[in-house]
Amino acid sequence: MKLGTIMLDGRPTVIARVTDDTAVAVPYTWMEDLIEAGSAGLDSAAEAIVKAKAGTLPVIDLAGADWMAPNPKPSKILGCAVNNNNLNSKAYKPMTAPMFFIKGRSALTGHNKTIDILKDHGQSIPEPEPVVIFGKRAKNVAPEDALDYVFGYTLTNDVTASGVKFSQDAIALKQTPDLVKPHHTAWREKFGDDDTYLYFIYHAKSKGADTFASMGPWITTKDEVKDPNKLKVRGYIDGECYTEDSTANYFFPVERVISEATKWFTMELGDCIHTGTASKGTEKHPRGNVGTYLGLYDGKLTDVEVEGLGRLSNRVNLEK
Template sequence: MKLGTIRVNGTPQVIAKVKDNSAVAVDYRWMEDLIEAENRGLDTAAKAIEDALSGRKPTIDLTGVNWMAPNPKASKILGCAVNNINLNKRAYKPMTAPMFFTKGRSALTGHMKTIELLEEHGQSINEPEPVAVFGKKAKNVSDENIMEHIFGWTLTNDVTASGVKFSQDSIALKQTADLIKPHHTGWRPRMGEDGEVDTYLLFIYHSKSKAADTFASMGPWITTKDEVPDPNNLRVRGYVDGECYTDDSTSNYYFPVERVLSEASKWFTMEPGDCVHTGTASKGTEKHPRGNIGTYMHNYDGKMTDVEIEGLGKLSNLIDSKFKG
């Protein structure tokens, strides 16, 4: 089953997909309410589809509808950083556990909406990836049991503005020797002569580079988990102006999906409707050998960018870049 949210006359409306370009209204205003209703919510959606197919309920033509993110009220949106074997080939210090960043719901936007890059964002890249949507509260859930807490899967373009990340959102400090601890410098070679105290550190923060408005495009659909038998073997492709710049698979994740979601529940209480980006696609194509790294969005101002994931559908957005460098 595929479920989405559109805006009708200014009001959110949950819909269920009937056929390729048609849907039916489900008796919920907010997706989160349907998710929390568990089987009752799914039964309501299934009945709406049945009624639409039999002509007992009118269908909605999806041409030109006003899409919202599937769950516009997610209390948490987490991203799993650098979770791709291709990106870890150059790791000086390999990851020991999934790494997370957060986005607020103000970063959400929907299918066919505009992704807006400020001049200060600078060079920015697409990151196509699947998103797990939680269906039940989860805290400290094991890898083996975490999928029992998942409602379904959607798509995201996890925009990353590397320009602002390595400028406004980075700071290099020379600390005093008494503040330097082993974990500060364990990841890199020491500088200077033997015995000299190395106190130079670089800190990077991610809010403006990862969580700005429109930087969490999602949708158009949540596909219920019964239709996604193996989230660790999904083909993920990204396009700009119709050209494929990355063709990858979740089988190339550094950490499998279950480990990512279990780790998220260790540090954060995951609630119904919460979203976790499980890892970007990165593997390049013949025309774009570096994949998404180096395929900068500002070079495609005014063009469409798409995320396509096997079984989940296609998410499309217009690029509006104020950065022309």
């Protein structure tokens, strides 16, 4: 089943897909209400689909629909950083655990909306990836139990403004040797005993700006996703495929990502995790997503396609 949220007659409305081009309203204002209702929520959506096909409930034409993110009100959105073997092949040392950043719900936007790039964001890149939507509260979950906490999956364009990240939100502090501890430099190459630089990068502006968490259009319920670690992922810019990858290329599988997240954060019903970007390039775009600069495509479409989950489209909007 595929579920989404649109603005209909000025109100948020949860919908269920009937056909590729049509949907039916489900009696919930917010997606979290449907998720919290459990099997009763899914049953009501399934019943609405049957009635729409039978002509006893009105069908919504999705042409020109005002899409919101499928769940517009998560308490938090986590992203799993650099979770791709193509990227980690360049790491000085392999990661020992998934790394996370956080986006606020103000970063959310929906299908067919703009992704807004400010001048100060500088060089910005797309990151196509699946998203886990939690179906219940999760804390200290073992990897083997992780998928039991999933309600469904959607897709995101997890935009990264590397320009602002490295120009405004990164700093190297030259410390005195007595302040530098082994854990400060264990993760990087150290250039002699006088290398006492500590490096800091902050991700709020570069990862969590408005519209930098485009999601949707649909949540696909987990019963329709056989294995989240075997999904083809593609990214498009102005109609050209710049990355063709798979979640099989993740450094950490989805179950480990979920488990690690719940070690540090209590994941609430409706919360989201971006599980890892697609990165592998194509013949015309050999650098993949890291060589695809949204600033060159003002007014053009950037799309994310994930096998079984659908296709998310947004238009690039550069600050003039």
